[in-house]
Amino acid sequence: MDLPLRILGIAPNAWAVNQAIADITRPPLDPQPVILATETKNLRLDLAKAAILVIDMQNDFCHPDGWLSHIGVDVNPARQPIKPLQNLLPTLRATGVPIIWVNWGNRPDLLNISAGIHHVYNSTGEGVGLGDPLPNNGAKVLMKGSWAAAVVDELEQLPGDIFIDKYRMSAFWDTPLDTILRNLGRTTLFFAGVNADQCVMATLQDANFLGYDCILVKDCTATTSPEYCWLATLYNVKQCFGFVTDSEAIFKAINSL
Incomplete structure (x- = not known):
């Protein structure tokens, strides 16, 4: 027997x-081929090989009481992806596309953070930087487990989602993201979150360098940087690193299954 x-x-x-x-x-895995319209050409892709990375939709970057707002940045642009993501993520889950939350969440001792990274968040050494408590609520800036590093309340996270802590602009640097994606057989990556020209772009570029197929979801991505940074990001993604689409095009592709 x-x-x-x-x-x-x-x-x-x-x-x-x-x-x-x-x-x-x-x-x-059973294939789920669809045709997805992008700004440069139509893609025939397999949703069974796809995942979405939702990058840095955190209180420190998107909430009026977070770190960016504390240093005087208007966070309203960073909140623009919330509604489109509220609509898109349940549909992707229902289709079997993994939702991967990529959050900047530092170790409490900050032992893996260089002086240069500290400088980005506290250029004078006198302000509120990584690991320091925010004056208005005491949450420690981008520290794992703190309110500051948590995803905004408006975006629902479910137990079946995947969670990655990152410590640099790129989510592939010093994290298990690449290994997880390869174990899951996911080679096509949708990108969403903030800031488009910083952490989203750095992660997308590294994904491209590692051989992943990269698709930026335009209405689910935003930046608090000047408009020219946004335009340059879109140009460079389409020119060098992948494709640009939007959530409506994804809905149309999924509805064709």
Whole structure:
């Protein structure tokens, strides 16, 4: 009688094993091909190989009581992706596309943060920087587990979602993101969040360098930087690193399944 097989790993990077055999064929996921319109050309892609990265939709960057607002930045532009994401994320979940929340969430001891990164957040050494409490509520700036580093309340996170803490502008630097994506067999990445020209762009560029197919979701992405930074980001994504689409085009593609 054949011995039962047990699954080791996460599909599609999983083996089936028992005492006598290791089946390493890795059965593929059922394909979900769709046609997605982008600003440069139509893409034929497989949603079974796709994931969305939602980057830095955190209180420190998007809430009126967060760090950016504390230093005088108008955070209203950073809040623009909230409504489109509220609409898009449930649809992607229902289609089996993983939702990956990428948050800047530092260690309490800040041992992996260089002086240059500290300088970005506290250029004089006298202000409120990484790990310092915000004057209005005491939340520690971008510290994992603090209100400051949490995703804004308006965006629902579910237990089946994936959570990545990052410590640089790129979510691929010193994090398990690349390994997780490869284990899940996800090679097409949608990008959303803030700031488009900083953490979103740095992550998208690194994804491109690593061989991922990159798609920026325009209405689910924003920046508090000047308009020319936004325009340059869109230009460079389309010219060098991937494609630009919007949530409406994604809905149309999914509805065609």
